[in-house]
Amino acid sequence: MAEIPDTRVPTVVVDDVHITYTVHGARTGRGSATSALSRLASRGRNPGAREVHAVKGVSFAAYRGEAIGLIGSNGSGKSTLLKAVAGLLPPTRGRVHTQGQPSLLGVNAALMSDLTGERNVVLGGLAMGMTRRQIRERYQDIVDFSGINEKGDFITLPMRTYSSGMGARLRFSIAAAKSHDVLLIDEALSTGDARFQRRSKDRIRELRQEAGTVFLVSHSNKSITETCDRALWLESGTLRMDGPAAEVVAAYESFTGPRKAPPAQDVRPARPPTPRRSPTSARPAPEDEQ
Amino acid sequence: MEPAAPTPLPVHAPGELAALAARHGLTVSGARPSLPAYVGQLWGRRHFITAFAGAKLSAQYSQAKLGQIWQIMTPLLNATVYYFIFGVLMNTRNGVADFVPFLVTGVFIWTFTSSTVTAGTRAISGNTGLVRALHFPRASLPIALALQQLQQLMYSLVVLLLILLAFGQYPQPSWLLIIPALTLQALFSTGLSMAVARLAAQTPDIAQLMPFVLRTWMYASGVMWSLDTHLSSGRVPHAVVVALDCNPAAVYIDLMRFALIDSFTREQLPDHVWAVATGWALVFAIGGFVYFWKAEERYGRG
Numbered sequence: 057m058a059e060i061p062d063t064r065v066p067t068v069v070v071d072d073v074h075i076t077y078t079v080h081g082a083r084t085g086r087g088s089a090t091s092a093l094s095r096l097a098s099r100g101r102n103p104g105a106r107e108v109h110a111v112k113g114v115s116f117a118a119y120r121g122e123a124i125g126l127i128g129s130n131g132s133g134k135s136t137l138l139k140a141v142a143g144l145l146p147p148t149r150g151r152v153h154t155q156g157q158p159s160l161l162g163v164n165a166a167l168m169s170d171l172t173g174e175r176n177v178v179l180g181g182l183a184m185g186m187t188r189r190q191i192r193e194r195y196q197d198i199v200d201f202s203g204i205n206e207k208g209d210f211i212t213l214p215m216r217t218y219s220s221g222m223g224a225r226l227r228f229s230i231a232a233a234k235s236h237d238v239l240l241i242d243e244a245l246s247t248g249d250a251r252f253q254r255r256s257k258d259r260i261r262e263l264r265q266e267a268g269t270v271f272l273v274s275h276s277n278k279s280i281t282e283t284c285d286r287a288l289w290l291e292s293g294t295l296r297m298d299g300p301a302a303e304v305v306a307a308y309e310s311f312t313g314p315r316k317a318p319p320a321q322d323v324r325p326a327r328p329p330t331p332r333r334s335p336t337s338a339r340p341a342p343e344d345e346q
Numbered sequence: 347m348e349p350a351a352p353t354p355l356p357v358h359a360p361g362e363l364a365a366l367a368a369r370h371g372l373t374v375s376g377a378r379p380s381l382p383a384y385v386g387q388l389w390g391r392r393h394f395i396t397a398f399a400g401a402k403l404s405a406q407y408s409q410a411k412l413g414q415i416w417q418i419m420t421p422l423l424n425a426t427v428y429y430f431i432f433g434v435l436m437n438t439r440n441g442v443a444d445f446v447p448f449l450v451t452g453v454f455i456w457t458f459t460s461s462t463v464t465a466g467t468r469a470i471s472g473n474t475g476l477v478r479a480l481h482f483p484r485a486s487l488p489i490a491l492a493l494q495q496l497q498q499l500m501y502s503l504v505v506l507l508l509i510l511l512a513f514g515q516y517p518q519p520s521w522l523l524i525i526p527a528l529t530l531q532a533l534f535s536t537g538l539s540m541a542v543a544r545l546a547a548q549t550p551d552i553a554q555l556m557p558f559v560l561r562t563w564m565y566a567s568g569v570m571w572s573l574d575t576h577l578s579s580g581r582v583p584h585a586v587v588v589a590l591d592c593n594p595a596a597v598y599i600d601l602m603r604f605a606l607i608d609s610f611t612r613e614q615l616p617d618h619v620w621a622v623a624t625g626w627a628l629v630f631a632i633g634g635f636v637y638f639w640k641a642e643e644r645y646g647r648g
Contacts, residue, residue, distance in 0.1 A: 069367040071358075115358050117366060143376025144478060146643065152375040153367035157481050167475060170405040179401060182394035183482045214408070227479065298355055 067238050067269040068118040068141055068158070073150035075111040075136055075293075110136045112293040113150070118238075120155075123260060123270040125280035125301055127308050128290035134273045137290065138240045141271065156237030159184070161228060169216040173204055173226055176215055180230040194233050201259070202229035203252055225252055232259050235266040242273045257283050277305045378643045381636070387483045395486050399493035406494075421502040424457065425450045425509070432570040441575040443609035450509050451606055452569040454502040455599045458495055459535045460560045465491035466539030467556050470547035470645050477645055484645045485638050488543040492536040499528075506606075515607060523605035526620075531598040533627040537634030544638050547645055567595035574614060591616040594626040 111133045118124055126134045139145040141152055142160035167176045177198050181191040202225045204210045204218075215223060231239070241260075260270050260283055274280055280287055280301055287304035289297040297304050379387060388395075407416040428449055432438040439445035469488040470477060477484060503524075546552040567573075573596065577587045590596060601623060603610040616622065 066366055066370050066372065069363050069372055071363040071367070115363060116356070117363060141375060143481075143643070146376050151364070151367075153364075153372035154375045155370070155372050158375065159481060161479065167479070168401070168405070168473075170408060171401050175401050179394065179397055180480065182391070182397050183476065183480045183486075185390060185482070188393060214405075231479070295355060 064119040065155075066117045066153075067120050067155040068271075069153040070114055070116050070118075070137075070141065071151045071153065073111055073114050073137070073140060073147040073152060074109070075133070075140055075145065076107055076109045076148045077145075110293055111140070111147075111290075114290070114293075114295045115150075116288060116295065116298055118269050118271070120269060121264055122286055123264055123272065123284040125284035125287040125305075126271060126273045126290060127275075127277070127280060127287055127305065128296075129312070132290045133293040134290050135242055138242055138271060138273060141238070142240055154238055158238035158240055159231055159236045160240040161231045161242065167215060167223075167227060167230075170214055172214055173199075173211040173218070176226065177211075177230055180227075181233065184231070184234050186234060198229045198233045201232070201255060202226045203255075221249070228256060232256070232263065235263060236268050238269050238271070239263055240271045240273075243275070253279070277309060281305050376643050378639070381639060384483055384485075384639055384642065388485055388489075391482050391486050394482060395490045395493065398486070398490040399497060402491065402494045403497050417498065417501040418505055421454055421457070421505050425453055425505075428453050428570055438571045442572050444513060444515070444607050447510050447513050447515055447607050448572075448603060448610065449570055450506055451603050452599050454499070454506055455531070455602050456564055456567065456569045456595060457502070458499045459531065459538075459595055459598070460564065461498070462492045462495045462535040462539045463542055463560060464556060465495060466542040467546040467553040469539070469543040471550060471553070484642055485540060485635065488540045488638065489536060492532065492539050495535070496532055510606060520605050524602060527598060527601040527605060527623070530623045530627040533631040534594050534598070537627075537630030537632070540634040540638040541630075544641050548641070563593075563595060566590055567593055567599060569595075569599065572614070588616065592622055594623075594630070597623050597626065 114133075114137060126137065128134050136145065138160060140147050141154065142158045143152070143154070144160060167180060171179070177195060178188075178191055181194075181198075182188070186194075199205055199211050202222075204222055204226055210218065210222065215226070218226070228241075239260075257279070260272075264270055270284075272280065272283055284301045286299065287297075287301040287308075288295060289304050289308050297307055378384075403417075404414070407413055410416055412419070429446060433445055433449060442448050466488050469491050470484065473487055477487075542552065542556070546556075567590070568576075573587065573590050577590070591600075597616070597619060600610075600615055601619065604612070604615055
């Protein structure tokens with residue numbers, strides 16, 4: 057790394073990280089009571105448990121002001137890696153060092169669905185450590201940014217009445233209201249409509265200027281090249297390539313097979329023969345499926 | 347699965363990245379803060395805790411047509427049901443003067459502890475979205491839920507006050523004792539709820555088991571009858587009766603009865619009752635908090 061000048065400040069250092077986790081119910085299933093009983097009877101070793109090695113020795117350093125895209129086919133370990141960076145999934149081996157507390161923003165992250173959008177904005181802000189005054193000052197910005205109120209007064213309705221796209225937009229808006237040292241975004245951009253995507257790209261640019269680092273997992277190669285300057289390509293849990301976003305995306309595209317201007321949602325390549333997790337698993341699912 | 351092109355990856359010498367991180371003062375992600383730092387973080391989120399409790403309380407009956415009227419209706423109906431079963435059908439009131447105030451106080455005070463513990467079983471598992479999306483000290487959740495139950499108890503106390511007046515119990519200085527009694531009970535219940543929250547986060551089956559544990563505890567704590575009158579027949583060893591009398595739920599319930607009901611006298615309380623009540627509160631509040639903190643970095647992983 058001699059070519060990297062000393063003026064760059066690292067915000068995330070991932071040092072030879074391995075992540076394995078145990079999947080329960082992979083074979084026997086926990087559907088029927090009899091199988092659960094037989095599982096109890098054969099105590100000591102669970103025949104349904106299986107080890108999955110999701111991330112195998114990934115190392116890189118991310119610097120302040122960078123926007124880094126994570127690409128790779130389904131099940132390549134992208135989301136698992138992000139969870140480890142966020143501190144939600146401790147690595148089995150190796151270490152993740154971070155500047156401050158990274159914030160993970162995933163499409164699956166639901167806030168409190170029984171409460172109104174308005175209350176969720178306030179609670180989310182308070183949970184992130186903002187003061188009531190800061191929230192009051194930014195409240196209108198958050199609501200405008202999310203675009204929830206563009207088609208009527210939706211912000212005063214409970215979040216359970218929102219469409220999944222609306223919910224994801226509001227969650228992104230809340231998280232983006234505060235400047236983070238490290239912001240991890242898991243496919244959040246692909247859920248909004250075109251206008252929201254444009255706004256969020258602008259906001260990501262601003263967040264980077266506020267001396268942060270942004271990680272973005274997306275299956276849309278277009279949003280990676282437009283938003284990020286650097287990209288990491290993960291395949292089967294190992295780092296395949298690390299470099300300028302355009303180069304890495306080009307290499308990834310030639311790997312998955314050329315396509316003619318695919319729509320954003322349709323870039324998902326065929327699933328590689330990586331270990332599949334059972335849908336009944338209650339363990340952390342490192343899948344980036346929704 | 348052949349590589350598309352042999353692309354050079356940056357090569358890191360062993361220890362190089364760790365040294366880089368150390369040089370710039372990066373911290374290890376997902377490490378648990380020290381106990382004093384954790385208390386500090388929690389204090390920093392006090393507005394979140396109160397806002398969360400308030401929001402949960404108002405969302406609780408938001409799908410019911412009668413809305414917030416259920417805050418009052420629920421304790422009232424509970425008291426009615428228990429009065430019908432234990433007062434009318436089973437005639438447990440033998441030997442208990444002022445049975446209705448006795449019963450209603452017992453039910454309301456018990457409900458506070460029991461619903462706080464029940465809320466604890468869902469504190470983490472019911473808020474995984476929040477836990478995985480945002481970083482905040484996780485103890486905020488069981489504490490906020492306990493606070494919500496305390497606010498709920500305030501509604502119940504209004505109902506209780508009306509019932510006491512209706513049955514000829516009038517305000518007097520001893521009523522002030524409910525403040526220390528409720529404070530100690532709240533500390534105890536919150537601590538227990540934090541311990542249960544950790545257990546249930548690791549083993550979700552705890553949530554299935556808890557109703558049975560709580561029901562057994564309720565019958566053993568003299569919520570609907572006087573433990574002394576029912577167990578002093580010699581059928582049960584004296585030591586067991588003393589142990590049941592000193593169990594935290596019974597202690598807090600009896601302290602409230604002592605504070606509010608004229609005919610419930612000092613003789614019906616166990617010895618050193620305030621010391622016992624304080625002891626339970628401190629042991630559980632501190633123990634439960636430390637126990638919860640010890641697994642802080644693991645919540646929300648499942």
